[in-house]
Amino acid sequence: MKTLFNPAGSIRRRLLWLLLIGAAVLSGLLYLSVSTVARSAVETTQDSILGAATIAIAEQLRGADDGVEVDIPYTAFSMLGAVGEDRVFYRILVNGETVTGYDDLPLPDTTPAGLTPRYYSHPYQDMMVRIAAVERPVLVSSRSVAVQVLVAQTRTAQDAIVGQMANRAAALGLGFFGVAAVLAVVTARSVVQPVNSLAEAMGRRGPQDLRPVTRPVPQELTPLVAALNGFISRLSGALTRTETFIAEAAHHIRTPLATLRAQAELALRQTDDDATRATLRGVIRSVDDSARSASQLLEHAAVVYRSDQRADDRIDLAALARDIGQSFGPTADLRDLTLAVHTPDSPVWLTADRLLVETALRNLVDNAIKYSNPDGQVSIDVDQSATHASVRVSDRGRGLDGARRSHLTARFQRGGNVGDVVGTGLGLTIVQEVARAQNGSFTLSDRTGGGTCAELSLPL
Amino acid sequence: MRFLLVEDSVDLARSVQTRLALDGHGVDWADTLASAADHLATATYDLILLDIMLPDGDGRDFLAAHRAARRDTPVIVMTARSAVSDRVALLDTGADDYVTKPFDFAELEARVRAVLRRRAGAAQTLQTYGDLTFDPLSATVNVAGDPRELRNRELRLFEVLLSGPDRIFSKGQLVDRLFSASEEVSDNAIEVYVARLRKKLDGSTARIETVRGVGYRLTTA
Numbered sequence: 001m002k003t004l005f006n007p008a009g010s011i012r013r014r015l016l017w018l019l020l021i022g023a024a025v026l027s028g029l030l031y032l033s034v035s036t037v038a039r040s041a042v043e044t045t046q047d048s049i050l051g052a053a054t055i056a057i058a059e060q061l062r063g064a065d066d067g068v069e070v071d072i073p074y075t076a077f078s079m080l081g082a083v084g085e086d087r088v089f090y091r092i093l094v095n096g097e098t099v100t101g102y103d104d105l106p107l108p109d110t111t112p113a114g115l116t117p118r119y120y121s122h123p124y125q126d127m128m129v130r131i132a133a134v135e136r137p138v139l140v141s142s143r144s145v146a147v148q149v150l151v152a153q154t155r156t157a158q159d160a161i162v163g164q165m166a167n168r169a170a171a172l173g174l175g176f177f178g179v180a181a182v183l184a185v186v187t188a189r190s191v192v193q194p195v196n197s198l199a200e201a202m203g204r205r206g207p208q209d210l211r212p213v214t215r216p217v218p219q220e221l222t223p224l225v226a227a228l229n230g231f232i233s234r235l236s237g238a239l240t241r242t243e244t245f246i247a248e249a250a251h252h253i254r255t256p257l258a259t260l261r262a263q264a265e266l267a268l269r270q271t272d273d274d275a276t277r278a279t280l281r282g283v284i285r286s287v288d289d290s291a292r293s294a295s296q297l298l299e300h301a302a303v304v305y306r307s308d309q310r311a312d313d314r315i316d317l318a319a320l321a322r323d324i325g326q327s328f329g330p331t332a333d334l335r336d337l338t339l340a341v342h343t344p345d346s347p348v349w350l351t352a353d354r355l356l357v358e359t360a361l362r363n364l365v366d367n368a369i370k371y372s373n374p375d376g377q378v379s380i381d382v383d384q385s386a387t388h389a390s391v392r393v394s395d396r397g398r399g400l401d402g403a404r405r406s407h408l409t410a411r412f413q414r415g416g417n418v419g420d421v422v423g424t425g426l427g428l429t430i431v432q433e434v435a436r437a438q439n440g441s442f443t444l445s446d447r448t449g450g451g452t453c454a455e456l457s458l459p460l
Numbered sequence: 461m462r463f464l465l466v467e468d469s470v471d472l473a474r475s476v477q478t479r480l481a482l483d484g485h486g487v488d489w490a491d492t493l494a495s496a497a498d499h500l501a502t503a504t505y506d507l508i509l510l511d512i513m514l515p516d517g518d519g520r521d522f523l524a525a526h527r528a529a530r531r532d533t534p535v536i537v538m539t540a541r542s543a544v545s546d547r548v549a550l551l552d553t554g555a556d557d558y559v560t561k562p563f564d565f566a567e568l569e570a571r572v573r574a575v576l577r578r579r580a581g582a583a584q585t586l587q588t589y590g591d592l593t594f595d596p597l598s599a600t601v602n603v604a605g606d607p608r609e610l611r612n613r614e615l616r617l618f619e620v621l622l623s624g625p626d627r628i629f630s631k632g633q634l635v636d637r638l639f640s641a642s643e644e645v646s647d648n649a650i651e652v653y654v655a656r657l658r659k660k661l662d663g664s665t666a667r668i669e670t671v672r673g674v675g676y677r678l679t680t681a
Contacts, residue, residue, distance in 0.1 A: 120575035139557055251513050254540035255469055258561035265565050265641050269482055272632055284641040291562050327557070333612045334640060353579035358548070372611075420644045 001178075012192040016184055023180030031166075031173035038165035046130065046158050051117035053079050054151040056134040057090065058115060061147050063139040068094050068147055080153055089129065089152040094138075095145050105150050108133045112148070127154050194218045198209045210236035246298055253294050261287045261305070289422045290350050296426040300411075303359055303430050307437035310353035317350055318343035319388045320358060328365050336374045339365075343382040350389045350460045352438045357458070360434035363427040364393040370421050371397035371452070387458045388440070395452040405444045431456060461506040461572075462486045466496040466522075467538065468514050476509070479565055484623055488627040492516045500531070507572055508535045510555075519639055520553050527554035534575045538563065547555045570612075573597070589665040590680040594618070603664040613638050613655045621668065621678035650676075 032200055042328035053076040064068040070092055080088050091101035105124065108131070117132040129152040137144045194217055201215060212229040250285040268280045325341035361380075368378040372395045381392045400408070401417040408415060409432035412425040428444075431454070435442035440458035447453050463480060464665035467473040468491050477487045488503065493516050496508075508526075512519040523535055537550050537558040550558050556575045559568050577597050587594045593602040599615050601608045610618060620629060620637045631650050639645045639651065654676060658668050666680050 080590050161466040247546075251540040254561040255472065258540070259469055259475065259540075259561065261562035261641075262472055262479060262565070265636075266475050266482075268641060269479065269633075269636050272630060274632075277632060281641060287562055288564075288642045291560075291669050295560070330574045331567060333574075334566055335610050335643075336613050355548070375611075422642065 004373075011195065012188045013183050015188040015191060019184030019187060020181055023177050023184060026180070027173040027177040030176055031169045034172060035162075035166040035168035038169065039162045042158055042161050042165070046153075046155075047117075047119050047132065049079055049121070050130060050132040050151060050153055051134075053077070053103070054117055054134050054149055055115055057151065058147070058149040059137045061092075061136060061138050061149070063145075065141055067140060068099065068138050068145070069090075076151075080151075080232070081443055086154045086157050087127075089124070091148075091150040091152075093148040094140075096148075105152055106131065107148075107150070111135060121155075122152075124152060127153055130158075135235075152446070194221060202228075210239075217244050246301075248260060250294065250298060254291060257287050257291050261291075271420060286430060289424075292422060295423045296424045296430070299359060299363075300426050300430055300433070303433050303437075305355060306353060306356055307433060310356060310437055313354040313427045315350055315352055315354050315357060316347040317357070317384075318346075318348045320354075320361065321380050321391055322359070323366055324361050325380055328369060332369055332378060335369065335372065337369060337372050338377045339369075340377065340379045341382075342379065344384060348382055348384045348389045350458055352458055356434045356437060360431045360456055361391060361393075363430050364391075364456065366398065366428055366456070368393050368395035370423070373397060373420075376451075386460075388459055389453055390454055390457040392455045394447060394451060394453040396449070399446050400444060400453050401452055405442075408444065409442070428454075462504070463488070463578075464496065464499050464503075464505040464508045464533075464573060465489045466493070466508065466514065466519065467491065467511040469511075483569070493519070493522045496522065498532070500526075505533055506576065508533055509568075510535050512537060512539050512541065520550065521591050523550075523553050523555060532579075534579050536568075536575060564640045564642065566637075573599070587622060589622055589678070591664055592622075592661070592666050594622060601660070603661060606663075608660050610657070610660055613653050614660060617653050617657050618661075623678065624668075625678050626681070627662070628671050628675045628677045 056073055056076040056079075057070075060071045060073055062071070072090070077088060080086065081087070089102045089105050091103060091105040093107075106122045108118045108120055110118070112133045112135045115136060116236050117134050119130065119132050121128055121130050123129070130152055131152040133150045135146055135148045138147045139145075189232050198213075198217055198221065198313060202213070210232055212232055213225050216223050264280050264283045264287070268277060268284070271277060271280070321343055322341050325339055328339060365378070365380065372378055376396045378393070378395045381394070383390050383392070398417050398419075401415055403415040403417075405428075407413050409428045410425075411429045414423055414425040426444075432442050434440075435456060435458075438458050440456060442457075443455045445453050445455075462580045463485055465473055465476055465487050467476070467489070467678060470491070473491065477489055482486045488505070490499050491514075493514050496510075499505075499532075510523060511586070514522075515621040519537065523537070526533075526535065527681055534556040535554070537555045538561055539546060539550065539558050540561045547558060556578070557571045562597050573596075587596065593605075594600075594620065599610070601610055601618060616638055617634065620634060634650050635645050638650070654668055654670075658681075661667070666678055669677050670680050671677060
C-alpha cells in the first residue's frame, strides 16, 4: 500500500494497480454470484425431484382396517436414480412411530404441513443428506392418523454439478479479470501518455531554449503547462534583466572611469611637476585596476553562468587564435613586444562554446603581454592531436617563481612575483573554469630560459 | 588627422578632444547620433570614434546604417561593455576595432594607426625633415632614400620629435608619449630609446641633440 500512495511513485503504476484491484474485486464478485446462483438452481431442481418422489410415495398410502398400507412406487426411485450414484433412504412414520425404512433418519424440526414438502439438510451415516418430509392424514378404521414420509438422498451428484458450475464460474471470473487487466494496462498507458510526451518534449529542449510550451495538452495538464510557461517567461525575463543590468552597470561604472582616466592623462601631459606627475600616474593605475576588477568580475560571472548552459559551436581554433593575435597586436606593439601566432595551415575544428574559449584565450594572451619585459616575445601556438586541440601561450616574462597552478587558479590569488603589474587574480580562474566546463585541461609551466607557458587543451 | 568623436559624456569628450588636439589631431565632437549624421554629411573624416549608449539611440545601429550606406570611413568603437560577446557582435556589425572604456590614449593611438594602416584608402601624407622622409601610416623612415626599420617605441619617439623640430621636449613629455600611463617607467628608459633611435638615424643630416638638464630635440643645425 505504501508504493500505491507514494506521491513520488509512478502515476501509471498507481493507476494500473487501482484498475487491477478493481478488476480483481469485480471478478471475485462475479465468481461468487455465478456459483451461488448455480448452486441454488441445482438445489432447487434436486429438491423438487426429491419432493416429487416423496409426494409420490405419500400418495400411494392407503388406509386399511389394521393400519396403513405402503406401496412404494418404482417411479419414485427411478426419478431419484436418474441423477447419478446417489444413495436413497426413506422412513415412514405413523403417529410418530416408524413403520418401515431407516428409523434413525432425522426428523424435521417442525411438522410438515400436508403435501408441501419440507426440505432440510442433515448429516446421516457420515454423509450430508438432503431430506424431504411430507405428512398426510390417512383413515385407519375410520380414524384419521398422521403419516409422515421422509425421503433422503446423498448429494454426490449435486455436489459434482455444483463443482462443475463453480469451475466454470471461476474460469469466467479469470477470463473477465484477464480482459480487464489488458484494458487496465492500455488505459493506464493512454492516460499517462500525454504526460510522458510533454516530459519528453521538455527534456529534449536545449539549455538555452526558453520558448513557451505551445503543444496541445489535455485539459488537466493545462494549469501545469500554464504555470510552466509563466515560470519560463519569468526566468527568461530575469536573465534578460540580468544581462541588461550587467551591461548598464558596466556602462555606468566605466564611463566615469573613462572620464577620470582621460582627464588624469590630460593633466599628466600638461604638468612638468614630478610630484604631481607621480600622483597622476597613481590615479591612472588605480583607475585601470578598478576597471579591470569590474570587467573580470563580470567576465567570471559570465563564464560561470555559461558553463551551465554552454552552446555547442563549431570553432576553428586556428582562426580564433589568429583573430586574437590580430586584436592584441597594437597592445603588444605598444610595449615593443613581438606577438607571433603559429597555427596549422588547415582549420582546427572543435566543438565548444566560442565565447568561453575566446574569453580563456584572451585572458592568457593578456597575461602574457602584461608580464612580459619590453622587447620580449609572446607566441601563440595551436596544435592538434587525434582527440584534442591545444593552444599554448608562451612568454619570456618573469615566470611562475615556484607558485603552484592550483594557487594561481584560485580566485583572487596572484603569484608572489607580480610586482607592480595591475591584476585581480581572476584571469587564470576564468581559464580554469573554461577548461573544466569544456572537459579540457589547463597547465602552467616554467619555460627553460625563463618565462611561462600556459596550455589550454580541449577535446575535439 | 581629422576625427569625429561621437560621445555623450561632456567631460570625457572634452578630455579626448583636448588630448588628441595636443597630438596635433583635429577632433569634431557630436553628442548625439543625429548630430554625428550632420557632421558626416558636411565634412570628411579620417576616422570615427563611436560610443555605444547615446541619448538618441544605439551606436551599433548607427554603425550598421553607416555600413549599409556603403560609407567606408573607419570606425573605432569606444565601448563600456567588456564582455567577449559584445566585442564579437561589434566586429560583426562592421566596427574596425574597439577600445574598452576606460582606455589608454597610447593604446587608442596605436589602434587608430593599425586601422588606418589596414585601410589602404586613407590619404598618405609624407613628412620630410632634412634628408629624412617619414610615412606615418606605413611607419617607415628613409634616411636619404635608405629605409630604416624602427620598432614601435623608436617610431613614436621619432614622431614626437618630428612633430616639433628644434623644439625641446622634456623627458616627462617623452615618457607620456612612449609609455602607457599606467606603466611603471624607469628613469633611464628614455635614454635607452634615444640611444637606439640615434643609431637607427645614423648617417642623416638630422640628429637628436641632448639639451642637458632640459630634454631632447631633433635638429639639423
